[in-house]
Amino acid sequence: MMLRTLINLFLFALLFAISGLSSQLYADTLSQIQDREVIRIGVKVDYPPWGMLSPEGDIVGFEPDLAALVAKELGVKAKLRSVTSGNRFQLLEEGEVDMLIATVGDTQQRRERVSMITPHYYRSGVTALTAKSSNIKNWSDLSGEKVCLYGGSYFNKTLIQDYQIEPLILFNTRDAQLALLTKKCVAWAYDNSAIYHLLKSDSWKDYQAELPIIYPILWSLVVNKDLDSLSLKRKLESITVKWQRDATLYKYATKWLLPDRAYLADRTKLWNQKTDRGDYLCRFNADYHLPEACDQYPKDKPVENNYWWPFDQHDTNWLILAFTQTLLFTLAVVILTLVFAYIFTLFSLLSNPYIRKTINSIINVQRSVPPIVLLYLLYFGLFSYHYSHPLMLDLLSGGAVTTALIVLSLYTAAGISSLLEDAIASQNKRRQLSTLNTAFLEGKHGIIANLINLVKASAMASALSVPNAILVTTSLVASQGHTLFLMTLLMLFYFFEVMLFSKTIEYLFRLIPQAKRPQLEN
Amino acid sequence: MTIYYLISLFPVFMQAFSLNIVITLCAMALGIMTGLYITKLHLSRFKLIQLIAKSFLLVFRNVPSFVLLFYLALIIPTQFSLASMHFQIPVIAKAVFALGAPVTGFACGYFLEARTQNKAFQLAPWSQYFIVILMASTTSSIIGVKEIMATANATIAISGDSQMVIPIYSLVALWFISCSLICSWLIKRFDQVLLQRFNNKAQLNAQEGDKE
Missing domain, CATH: 3.40.190.10 (Periplasmic binding protein-like II)
Structure with missing residues (x-):
C-alpha cells in the first residue's frame, strides 16, 4: 500500500516535471x-x-x-x-x-x-590574389590564363564558365598558395575574407587582391x-x-x-534614401519583405529533376573527360614504367660488381622517398625554374602530367628492377640477356603486383592537378552536392579500372612465357 | 642561413613525423586484425561466407587507399550527435581506416599463403609493408592531417618564399631515406636471428627424428 502511494507520488512528480519541461x-x-x-x-x-x-x-x-x-x-x-x-x-x-x-x-x-x-x-565574395608585378586588373584579363582554384570552392564551375579561365584545381588552400608562389598559375581565386587574412602577413607583400568581388554571399x-x-x-x-x-x-x-x-x-x-512622400525607400512591407533593391534574397536553386542522373550536359562531359584522362594517364604510366624497368635491369647485367651496385643503390634511393614528396619536390621545386632557364628541355617545362609520369614510373621501375636484381643474383649465373629473361619470367608475380600498385598509386597524380577523376569529382561535390552519389561513382570507377588493368596485365604476362618456353628448355 | 633555418625546423618535423608513425601503426594493427578475420571467413565451410570474404577482399585490394581517403573524408561527417551526445571523428581516424584497407589485403594474402607453407616467420615482408604504409601515410596531408608533408607545405606557404620549396622537400625526402635505411638494417639483423633459430630448431627436430 505504502509502495503504491510512493509510486503514485513519483509518477505524479514525473508528470509535473515533464509538463514543466514542455x-x-x-x-x-x-x-x-x-x-x-x-x-x-x-x-x-x-x-x-x-x-x-x-x-x-x-x-x-x-x-x-x-x-x-x-x-x-x-x-x-x-x-x-x-x-x-x-x-x-x-x-x-x-x-x-x-x-x-x-x-x-x-x-x-x-x-x-x-x-x-x-x-x-556583411558580404563576402570571390576575389583573386595576384602578383603586384602582374598586369591583371579585371576578371576578363584572366580569360585563357591559368588560375589556381581550391577544389572545395563552391564557385569553381561558374568561374570557369563565366570567364573562360584555364583552371588548376588543387586539393587544399596550402597547395593553391604554393602553386601561385611557384608561378604555376597567374592568380588564385578564393574567398575575399580569407585572402584578406593572408595579405596581412608580411610574406605575401608582393601580392595583391585588387579584382572586384564577384559571386557575393550575404551574411x-x-x-x-x-x-x-x-x-x-x-x-x-x-x-x-x-x-x-x-x-x-x-x-x-x-x-x-x-x-x-x-x-x-x-x-x-x-x-x-526616402521616397517623395517622405518614407524610407527601404523598409519592410506588411508581409515582412524588403524591396528587391534594398536586400537580395538568395536565388532559388534550379529545379532538381528526379531523374537518377543529377548533372547537366557540361558536368557530364566534364566527368566523362576526366574518367577517360585517368585511364589514358594510367596506361601511359604503366608503359613508361616497363620501359624504365627494362633500362634499369640492363644495368644489372654489368659484370663489374662495384659499378653495378652503385647504380643499383642510386636507383633504389628514390624508392624510399614517398612518391608524393617527390611529386611536390619536382613540380613546385626543381621544375618551377623553367622561367629562368629557357634552355631546359621542353619536356621538363613544369608540366604536371610529365612530372607525375616520371615520378610514378621511376618509383615503380626501381621496385621492379630490384626484384629482378635479386632474382638474377640468386641464380648465380653469368650475367647475360638470357638470365635477364629467365629472371623476368620468374619474377612475374612480383612485377604484376608492382604494376597493380602503380595503377592504384596513379590516383596520386591528382595532387598536382593532373586532369583526373578525383579532382573533377570532388569539384563537383563542392559545387553541386550529391556527395554520396559522386563519391560512390568514383570508387566504382577506380575499382573497375584497377580490375581492368590487373586482368589485362595478367593476361599479357600469360602470353609471354609461351613464346619463350622452347628457348628456356634448350 | 638556410641551413640554420632547416635545423631549427627539426623538432617541428619530428613531432609531425610521429603522427605518421602513429597513423601507420594503427593502420597496420587495424589491417592485420581485419585481415585475420577475413582469412577466417575465407576458410569457412560455407560457400556464402566464403563469397562474402572474397568480395570484401576484392574491394580492399582494388580500391586505391588514396581514393578511399577522399571517400571517407567527404562521406563521414566530422561530428555527429546521437541523443544529445556529441561525437567527433578526427581526420586522423579516417586516414587510419583508409590506409588499413591495403594492409587488410596484404595481411589476408600473407595468412592464406602461410597456412600452406611451413617457413620461418620473417619480419622482412611485414616491415617492408610497414615502410610502404609509412610512405603512403604522407598522402593523408591532402585531407588535412597535420603530418610531416602537411607541415612541410605549411612551412613553405607561411614563409611565402618559393626558394624554400627545394630545401624543405629535400629535407623531408632525406628524412624518409634515412628512416628506411635504419629500418631495413635493423630488420635484416633481426631476421638473421629468427632464421638461425628456426634452422636450429629444424635441425634439432631432425636429430630427434633420427634417434627414433
Missing part, C-alpha cells in the same frame, strides 16, 4: 531571454578579425561587438559561446545558443534549416526556424535595419579594418 520548451525565445536576462550568442573564434581570441583569452572582433550591441538593445547581458562552421547550426537547434553571429552566408539551402535575418549585415544573423523564435527574429530585423541607417555596421567594420567597407557605406546611403 512548457519551457514551447516558450517564446525572446521572453525567455528577457526572463533570464542573458542572451547566449554563438560567435566564431577562428576567423580574425571577425571573431577571435584576444591575448587575454576573451572573444573579440567585429561579430562579438555586434553581439554586445544586440544584448544592449534587448537590455540583457550577452553570453558569447564559440562555435565552428561545423557545429553552429546544431548548437542553435539544440538550444545551446539563442542566435548566431558567426559568418553565416545566406543560402536557399540553409534557409531550409534555420531562419536568416534580413537585412544582411546573416541566424535564429531558429520554429515559431517561438519569431518575436526574436522581428526584433533582430529592426535592430539590423537600425544598424544600416545609422552606419553602425560601417563604423565597426572600420574599427576592425575589414575589407570591402565601401559596400557597407553604400548600404547606409541606400537605407537612408
Whole structure:
C-alpha cells in the first residue's frame, strides 16, 4: 500500500516535471531571454578579425561587438559561446545558443534549416590574389590564363564558365598558395575574407587582391526556424535595419579594418534614401519583405529533376573527360614504367660488381622517398625554374602530367628492377640477356603486383592537378552536392579500372612465357 | 642561413613525423586484425561466407587507399550527435581506416599463403609493408592531417618564399631515406636471428627424428 502511494507520488512528480519541461520548451525565445536576462550568442573564434581570441583569452572582433550591441538593445547581458562552421547550426537547434553571429552566408539551402535575418549585415565574395608585378586588373584579363582554384570552392564551375579561365584545381588552400608562389598559375581565386587574412602577413607583400568581388554571399544573423523564435527574429530585423541607417555596421567594420567597407557605406546611403512622400525607400512591407533593391534574397536553386542522373550536359562531359584522362594517364604510366624497368635491369647485367651496385643503390634511393614528396619536390621545386632557364628541355617545362609520369614510373621501375636484381643474383649465373629473361619470367608475380600498385598509386597524380577523376569529382561535390552519389561513382570507377588493368596485365604476362618456353628448355 | 633555418625546423618535423608513425601503426594493427578475420571467413565451410570474404577482399585490394581517403573524408561527417551526445571523428581516424584497407589485403594474402607453407616467420615482408604504409601515410596531408608533408607545405606557404620549396622537400625526402635505411638494417639483423633459430630448431627436430 505504502509502495503504491510512493509510486503514485513519483509518477505524479514525473508528470509535473515533464509538463514543466514542455512548457519551457514551447516558450517564446525572446521572453525567455528577457526572463533570464542573458542572451547566449554563438560567435566564431577562428576567423580574425571577425571573431577571435584576444591575448587575454576573451572573444573579440567585429561579430562579438555586434553581439554586445544586440544584448544592449534587448537590455540583457550577452553570453558569447564559440562555435565552428561545423557545429553552429546544431548548437542553435539544440538550444545551446539563442542566435548566431558567426559568418553565416545566406543560402536557399540553409534557409531550409534555420531562419536568416534580413537585412544582411556583411558580404563576402570571390576575389583573386595576384602578383603586384602582374598586369591583371579585371576578371576578363584572366580569360585563357591559368588560375589556381581550391577544389572545395563552391564557385569553381561558374568561374570557369563565366570567364573562360584555364583552371588548376588543387586539393587544399596550402597547395593553391604554393602553386601561385611557384608561378604555376597567374592568380588564385578564393574567398575575399580569407585572402584578406593572408595579405596581412608580411610574406605575401608582393601580392595583391585588387579584382572586384564577384559571386557575393550575404551574411546573416541566424535564429531558429520554429515559431517561438519569431518575436526574436522581428526584433533582430529592426535592430539590423537600425544598424544600416545609422552606419553602425560601417563604423565597426572600420574599427576592425575589414575589407570591402565601401559596400557597407553604400548600404547606409541606400537605407537612408526616402521616397517623395517622405518614407524610407527601404523598409519592410506588411508581409515582412524588403524591396528587391534594398536586400537580395538568395536565388532559388534550379529545379532538381528526379531523374537518377543529377548533372547537366557540361558536368557530364566534364566527368566523362576526366574518367577517360585517368585511364589514358594510367596506361601511359604503366608503359613508361616497363620501359624504365627494362633500362634499369640492363644495368644489372654489368659484370663489374662495384659499378653495378652503385647504380643499383642510386636507383633504389628514390624508392624510399614517398612518391608524393617527390611529386611536390619536382613540380613546385626543381621544375618551377623553367622561367629562368629557357634552355631546359621542353619536356621538363613544369608540366604536371610529365612530372607525375616520371615520378610514378621511376618509383615503380626501381621496385621492379630490384626484384629482378635479386632474382638474377640468386641464380648465380653469368650475367647475360638470357638470365635477364629467365629472371623476368620468374619474377612475374612480383612485377604484376608492382604494376597493380602503380595503377592504384596513379590516383596520386591528382595532387598536382593532373586532369583526373578525383579532382573533377570532388569539384563537383563542392559545387553541386550529391556527395554520396559522386563519391560512390568514383570508387566504382577506380575499382573497375584497377580490375581492368590487373586482368589485362595478367593476361599479357600469360602470353609471354609461351613464346619463350622452347628457348628456356634448350 | 638556410641551413640554420632547416635545423631549427627539426623538432617541428619530428613531432609531425610521429603522427605518421602513429597513423601507420594503427593502420597496420587495424589491417592485420581485419585481415585475420577475413582469412577466417575465407576458410569457412560455407560457400556464402566464403563469397562474402572474397568480395570484401576484392574491394580492399582494388580500391586505391588514396581514393578511399577522399571517400571517407567527404562521406563521414566530422561530428555527429546521437541523443544529445556529441561525437567527433578526427581526420586522423579516417586516414587510419583508409590506409588499413591495403594492409587488410596484404595481411589476408600473407595468412592464406602461410597456412600452406611451413617457413620461418620473417619480419622482412611485414616491415617492408610497414615502410610502404609509412610512405603512403604522407598522402593523408591532402585531407588535412597535420603530418610531416602537411607541415612541410605549411612551412613553405607561411614563409611565402618559393626558394624554400627545394630545401624543405629535400629535407623531408632525406628524412624518409634515412628512416628506411635504419629500418631495413635493423630488420635484416633481426631476421638473421629468427632464421638461425628456426634452422636450429629444424635441425634439432631432425636429430630427434633420427634417434627414433
